[in-house]
Every structure is written in structure tokens, then in C-alpha cells.
Amino acid sequence: MMVKELTIISGKGGCGKTTIASSFAALAKDHVIADADVDAADMHILLQPEIRKSEVFHGLNIAQKNDDLCINCGKCYENCRYGAFDPDNTLHPEKCEGCAVCELVCPVDAIKMVERQAGEAFISDTRFGPLVHAKLHAGEEASGKLVALVRQRAREVAEKEGKELILIDGPPGTGCTVIAAMTGVNLVLVVFEPTLSGIHDAKRIIEVAKHFQIPAIALINKYDINTENTRDILDYCKGEGIDVVGKIPYDDTATQAMLSEKTVVEYTDGPLALTIREIWDRVEKAL
Amino acid sequence: MKITVASGKGGTGKTTIAVNLALSVKNSMLIDCDVEGPNSHLFFREPMVKIKDVSIPAPKFDLDTCTLCGKCAEFCQYNAISIIGEKLLFFEELCHGCGGCKIICPVDAITEVDHNVGLIEKGGTEDLPVYHGLLNISEPFGVPIINELKQFADASKITIFDSPPGTACPAVETMRDVDFCILVTEPTPFGLHDLTLTVDVIRQIGTPFGVVVNRDGIGDDRVDQYCEKEGIPLLAKIPNDMEVAKLYSRGVPMVTGLPKYRKLFEEMFQKIREMV
Ligand code: SF4
Ligand code: SF4
Ligand code: SF4
Ligand code: SF4
Numbered sequence: 001m002m003v004k005e006l007t008i009i010s011g012k013g014g015c016g017k018t019t020i021a022s023s024f025a026a027l028a029k030d031h032v033i034a035d036a037d038v039d040a041a042d043m044h045i046l047l048q049p050e051i052r053k054s055e056v057f058h059g060l061n062i063a064q065k066n067d068d069l070c071i072n073c074g075k076c077y078e079n080c081r082y083g084a085f086d087p088d089n090t091l092h093p094e095k096c097e098g099c100a101v102c103e104l105v106c107p108v109d110a111i112k113m114v115e116r117q118a119g120e121a122f123i124s125d126t127r128f129g130p131l132v133h134a135k136l137h138a139g140e141e142a143s144g145k146l147v148a149l150v151r152q153r154a155r156e157v158a159e160k161e162g163k164e165l166i167l168i169d170g171p172p173g174t175g176c177t178v179i180a181a182m183t184g185v186n187l188v189l190v191v192f193e194p195t196l197s198g199i200h201d202a203k204r205i206i207e208v209a210k211h212f213q214i215p216a217i218a219l220i221n222k223y224d225i226n227t228e229n230t231r232d233i234l235d236y237c238k239g240e241g242i243d244v245v246g247k248i249p250y251d252d253t254a255t256q257a258m259l260s261e262k263t264v265v266e267y268t269d270g271p272l273a274l275t276i277r278e279i280w281d282r283v284e285k286a287l
Numbered sequence: 288m289k290i291t292v293a294s295g296k297g298g299t300g301k302t303t304i305a306v307n308l309a310l311s312v313k314n315s316m317l318i319d320c321d322v323e324g325p326n327s328h329l330f331f332r333e334p335m336v337k338i339k340d341v342s343i344p345a346p347k348f349d350l351d352t353c354t355l356c357g358k359c360a361e362f363c364q365y366n367a368i369s370i371i372g373e374k375l376l377f378f379e380e381l382c383h384g385c386g387g388c389k390i391i392c393p394v395d396a397i398t399e400v401d402h403n404v405g406l407i408e409k410g411g412t413e414d415l416p417v418y419h420g421l422l423n424i425s426e427p428f429g430v431p432i433i434n435e436l437k438q439f440a441d442a443s444k445i446t447i448f449d450s451p452p453g454t455a456c457p458a459v460e461t462m463r464d465v466d467f468c469i470l471v472t473e474p475t476p477f478g479l480h481d482l483t484l485t486v487d488v489i490r491q492i493g494t495p496f497g498v499v500v501n502r503d504g505i506g507d508d509r510v511d512q513y514c515e516k517e518g519i520p521l522l523a524k525i526p527n528d529m530e531v532a533k534l535y536s537r538g539v540p541m542v543t544g545l546p547k548y549r550k551l552f553e554e555m556f557q558k559i560r561e562m563v
Binding site for chain 2: 018040061173207255
């Protein structure tokens with residue numbers, strides 16, 4: 001049986017993406033949850049995971065210089081394109097991008113590329129099933145590779161435990177982490193917020209989805225804060241042939257639920273939860 | 288003076304603070320470093336005009352000279368080159384432009400060409416210039432654009448940087464080498480969690496910093512308590528105001544639409560002044 005993957009994404013943060021993704025996590029059945037927002041992973045706050053297994057994520061190697069061997073020839077400074085060396089050949093490891101050029105050019109082998117810990121990945125248990133999540137260490141390159149690792153582990157868990165679906169909470173932006181969270185999934189759900197910024201960023205995400213030929217559907221969160229913008233989004237999606245699976249009104253309940261560290265559908269049976277449930281039914285059908 | 292506005296999590300109001308602060312202090316400029324999703328320009332009427340393409344040097348292979356020795360593929364740390372059978376494959380989107388393959392090639396089969404990754408645009412006014420960068424769709428790495436953007440900082444002005452979200456490398460780069468960093472957060476569990484991560488980073492870097500609580504009133508006082516315990520100056524609290532949210536949705540800065548908020552930003556700047 002093929003495991004299906006759904007990525008929930010918004011381009012801009014703060015659109016309510018995790019609120020929605022966590023509610024879906026509560027509603028879905030037979031699924032694995034993957035938090036691909038490795039730079040600001042928040043899902044675990046609502047899901048209170050119990051870590052089953054953790055592993056170190058190495059990322060790229062980093063340059064290490066042995067000053068005792070260095071003859072100050074200046075080759076490393078001349079060839080490093082990331083400004084990690086001062087003109088006097090002092091190395092600033094925090095600026096190193098791991099390209100290994102300095103190791104290549106150093107005539108006396110004074111530089112070695114060494115492994116570094118760039119982050120950690122976890123497989124955990126939650127009340128809604130397994131969660132795969134990760135934490136990128138501060139200052140590390142926003143890593144598509146760590147996202148890829150999270151997705152790979154999620155697939156392994158899904159296959160081993162016979163789960164049908166992987167729910168991926170995507171990172172913000174359009175760069176390598178987003179590309180890694182979207183490539184090859186069955187469906188992307190783009191969360192719009194009817195603000196100029198929200199629209200701007202969500203449209204960029206749809207461009208990314210189009211570029212990689214990934215089917216996309218959309219939903220509009222807090223649609224009533226600007227109904228004119230909401231209409232523009234609906235027109236835009238129509239023009240792009242993207243199904244809008246729902247509109248969620250602005251509702252304080254979302255924040256209240258977060259404050260009590262619960263998902264919306266657990267916290268309340270009110271209108272917000274009802275809307276999210278209806279949307280989830282439609283998303284499930286679209287999958 | 289250089290001030291960076293950052294937040295551990297997107298959508299906390301980083302851009303709101305950057306834009307309104309820039310509008311509330313004299314002789315300022317705004318540089319939006321969120322090259323994957325720049326939003327600051329949406330709050331200014333003036334159009335953004337392209338001033339520069341950003342490219343990185345990417346290898347070009349002379350396949351007649353190449354002996355398929357595989358040294359470049361073996362060297363490349365980003366797996367941008369691979370030799371499959373009798374073929375050399377280059378994955379341009381994985382290349383970081385480090386130049387290593389060119390150095391290692393024993394037969395000089397590699398030259399370098401510019402690979403465009405994005406652009407820099409300028410807008411705003413004479414009094415308040417606005418710069419931003421835009422990473423091309425499907426390009427993975429924005430750092431080269433951020434590095435070029437930072438060059439536009441004008442030492443005679445108060446330069447305000449709108450940082451990319453998070454605490455990964457591009458965000459950290461914008462928190463370094465500035466005089467002050469404003470960390471924007473929300474009074475919620477997500478807000479506090481991401482704030483504590485950012486505080487850890489900024490303490491390592493050593494840039495002086497303070498916290499702004501946005502949408503004050505939606506949550507509780509957990510951020511206040513944290514700041515008090517950690518001895519972190521609270522620069523301002525922006526109330527959760529539906530009017531502000533509506534203005535925001537239309538791209539109207541709060542200090543323009545609701546002038547009563549101007550004082551709040553002037554005072555915020557005064558506090559920063561006293562600290563640097
Ligand atoms: S590995 Fe590359 S980026 Fe790092 S210091 Fe050496 S040349 Fe510079
Ligand atoms: S290339 Fe090697 S020997 Fe030359 S300055 Fe750098 S570390 Fe020293
Ligand atoms: S320039 Fe560097 S990153 Fe690009 S292909 Fe060559 S070795 Fe790889
Ligand atoms: S190192 Fe030069 S010769 Fe060897 S495979 Fe690469 S391009 Fe060809």
C-alpha cells in the first residue's frame with residue numbers, strides 16, 4: 001500500500017498553519033505526523049510527545065584549522081568565498097559553509113573538515129499517533145537535509161506500522177526547507193491569510209508547487225479580517241485552478257486552545273472546531 | 288546605528304515593528320532581509336524597482352576536455368555533480384558556488400559562469416529608502432542575496448533590518464554586527480518557546496537586545512515573567528487591536544492609520560538609544 005503525504009504550508013508564519021495542522025493531526029486516522037518546520041518546531045508544544053528515539057543530525061562538515069601547522073600562505077583566505085577567514089588567515093568557524101575548499105588548497109594540511117552536530121531528529125509518541133520532529137541547532141544552515149531526514153523517518157515509521165498518511169507541517173519561506181517539505185508529496189494545502197503579506201507569500205508558495213508540479217489546494221484562515229482580500233484570493237485560486245476547501249473566520253478560540261496547550265478540536269466543540277472538521281473531510285477526499 | 292528586528296517564529300509581527308519603527312524615527316532606512324518572503328514593501332506605496340541581479344559563480348563543464356575522472360563529483364560537498372556511466376550531470380540548484388570543482392579538475396575542463404539566484408529592489412522615498420531581496424522561485428539558498436543586501440546599509444542613517452524568521456544561519460547573520468536587536472514575540476506558548484531559542488542565540492552572539500510583545504492581550508503574562516526572570520528589557524507592548532489588524536491586511540502601517548501609536552514607537556527607539 002502506498003503511503004500518502006500531505007504538506008500544510010503558508011509561506012508566511014502566523015497564518016494559523018500549525019493550529020490547523022495540529023487539529024488535522026487530531027482528526028486524521030492511521031497517520032504519522034511530521035513537523036518539517038525544523039527551525040521553529042512548535043507542534044510538540046500541543047502534542048506533548050514522548051520521545052521514543054533520537055538521533056544526531058550531522059549536516060555539513062566544518063573546517064578546523066591547526067595553527068601549529070599553518071605557514072600563513074594565505075591560500076585559505078584567498079579561496080574561501082564565504083568570508084570565513086580574515087586576511088590574517090584567522091578562521092571564523094561560524095561563517096563556514098562546509099565547502100572544503102580551504103582543506104583542498106592548504107599546502108600543509110593544516111585544515112581538516114570535521115563532523116559537526118547540526119541538529120537532532122526525534123521519533124516520538126503522541127496521543128494522536130507517532131510524531132517525527134527535529135531541532136536544528138541555532139546558526140546552522142536552514143537545512144533541507146534535516147527536513148528530508150524527518151520525512152524519511154516518517155515514511156519508515158508509516159511503513160513499519162502500516163499507516164496510510166503522513167501529515168507534514170511545513171516551514172515558512174520558499175527556500176530549501178520548503179522545497180524539501182514539498183517535493184514528491186501527494187498534495188499541498190496552502191493556508192492563505194487575507195492580508196497583503198499573507199497573499200504575497202502564499203502566492204509564492206503556489207509558484208513553488210507549480211514549478212515542482214505538486215497538486216495544491218487552498219484554505220483561507222481569518223477570512224473575515226478583510227473580505228475584499230478574501231474575494232481576491234478566491235478569484236486568484238479560481239484562475240489558477242486551485243480548489244479552495246474552506247474559509248475559517250477569525251476566532252479567539254484558536255489562541256485559547258493554544259494557551260491551554262490543546263488542539264482546537266480537543267479544546268472545543270464550537271463553530272471553529274466544526275469548520276475545521278468539515279475542512280478536514282474535504283481535504284481527506286482530495287487526497 | 289543598525290537595528291535588527293528578529294523573531295524566532297514567523298508571523299509574530301516582525302515586519303510590523305520594522306516598518307513602523309522606520310516610519311517613526313528620523314533619518315532611517317529599511318532593509319528587508321527576508322528574501323524568501325519579503326513583506327515590508329507592501330506597506331509603502333512607491334513601487335519597488337530592480338537595482339541589481341544577484342548571482343553566484345557556477346561551474347560550466349567543457350565536455351570535450353573532461354575525462355570523466357570524477358574528482359569534481361567526489362569533492363563537491365553539496366552533491367551538485369555526479370558521474371553516471373559516461374555522463375557528467377550537474378544539478379545547478381544544489382551548487383553553492385564554492386569554486387572547489389574548478390580548482391580540483393586536473394584538465395581545466397571547468398570555467399565559471401554567473402548563475403542568477405535572485406535580485407535586489409529599491410523603493411520607499413528619499414527620506415526613507417526601502418531595500419529588499421527576492422530569492423527566485425525554486426532556488427534553495429538565500430544567503431548570497433542577504434549578504435549583498437547588507438552592503439546597502441548607509442552609515443549616516445538609522446538602518447533597520449527586517450530579519451528572516453527563525454534561528455538558522457540566514458537569520459543569525461542579520462543579528463551579527465549590528466548595534467541592537469529587537470526580538471518580537473507573542474504572549475503565547477509558541478511565542479515564548481521561540482523567544483527562548485532566539486535569546487540563547489543572541490546571547491552567544493553578544494548583540495544587545497530587548498523584547499517587544501506584539502498582540503498583547505491575546506494570551507497571558509508568561510513572556511513578561513520570562514523577561515523579568517532573565518533580566519531582559521521589555522521595549523514595548525503592542526496591544527491586540529482589531530483596527531491594527533485590519534489596517535495591516537490592507538498594507539497600511541499602524542502609525543499612519545492610527546497616529547496614536549507613533550508615540551509608542553518613538554519611546555521604543557528612545558529606550559534603544561539609551562542602551563547602545
Ligand atoms: S570549508 Fe569552505 S566555507 Fe568553510 S572555511 Fe573552508 S573554504 Fe570557507
Ligand atoms: S592555506 Fe593552510 S597554510 Fe595557508 S594560511 Fe591557510 S591554513 Fe595556513
Ligand atoms: S562550485 Fe562548489 S558547490 Fe558548485 S558544483 Fe562546484 S564544488 Fe559543487
Ligand atoms: S574533475 Fe574535470 S575532468 Fe574530472 S570529471 Fe570533473 S570536469 Fe571532468
